[in-house]
Amino acid sequence: MRSATPDADGRLTPVAHSAAQLRIVKAAYALFGQHGVSGTSLQMIADAIGVTKAAVYHQFKSKDDVVLAVTATELEELQDALDAAEAESGPRAREVLLERVVDIAVERRHMASLLQFDPVVVRLLAEHEPFVRFIERLYRVLLDEGAGVEARVNAAIMSGALSAAVMHPLVQGVDDETLKSRVLAVTRRILDLPS
Amino acid sequence: MRSATPDADGRLTPVAHSAAQLRIVKAAYALFGQHGVSGTSLQMIADAIGVTKAAVYHQFKSKDDVVLAVTATELEELQDALDAAEAESGPRAREVLLERVVDIAVERRHMASLLQFDPVVVRLLAEHEPFVRFIERLYRVLLDEGAGVEARVNAAIMSGALSAAVMHPLVQGVDDETLKSRVLAVTRRILDLPS
DNA sequence: GTCTATATGAAGATAGAC
């Protein structure tokens, strides 16, 4: 896998993408958001950037590889947030993570659901160790050590709440700032953080 | 469309499915949950029930029709909950709806996300008037008349929270009863209902 | 209600030229 390599500490170390790879990842990202991963063909991606399928295959050896690269790119942003959170200690870490994550989710509205709900992405995330370790690292901040059922359900609720909150038809017309502050308020309540 | 016809009041009036149609819908339902709609072929559906593709096409004239039938079947359950809620008045209506919806979501865990997050289903729900009217009816109970931005965001959050809460990897091992009570508690908090 | 057989196209993927 070229797009993300393991690291001792659950840190993703993604590639220096070439310009050509970046164009593909960017186009794929947009199309995945509109059609889902299975609903997006390499032909669609190639058409979107004005090249042929073969050109795409020169950069990535399979469609799974493209999905992996897109996913890793998305997680990079999350990783920065996680790094910042881990630099804090105690409940403050969770607070910092939450704020950053909400910001990211609102700004890249349609992607949030992909990562969590697209069956192809879910499968890849579960199968590739670097991703698994990264997710574990994320939950370590979000949940207390040895957190019980209640905390786990709360964390699950929070992650889905976030996805829906930013892409649901009901919030189509809502501006980013309003959305951020509302979502932050509700997710804080879910995680039992002080507002 | 054979699988759902309009009604003056946003009520879906689905077909008397034949036994053959029911088998197809049931198999498709399971496969959609595992692979998503785009990731499920009619061949997979046919194989699952031990017939040929042609047999499936005899019952439904296109794949969209199968998706429509599956979706309508899922919404039928929601419709019963909605009927019950509308029979109540005031805040009690919302309370009743919430309890029923949580029950349904927990019991059919993997479907909740399909209806809200699968791009194909989302498209079909938006394009077919009976569905659009039904969803409007649903929101009428969930939200107050002329509800503001805050209530809309809350409703969106709630619907996503529900999906994630019942299918997130974090809650894989949690039993139905625990999940129901936790989800109910949190969603009540989101909607500002008394617990 | 299900079958075989088939049409037509698009999917993922590769070889080799420029």
Place this chain on the structure above:
DNA sequence: GTCTATCTTCATATAGAC
């Protein structure tokens, strides 16, 4: 880094027999 050309497999969909 991109192309044309090609392969194979699979997709949706139809015709017509049983």
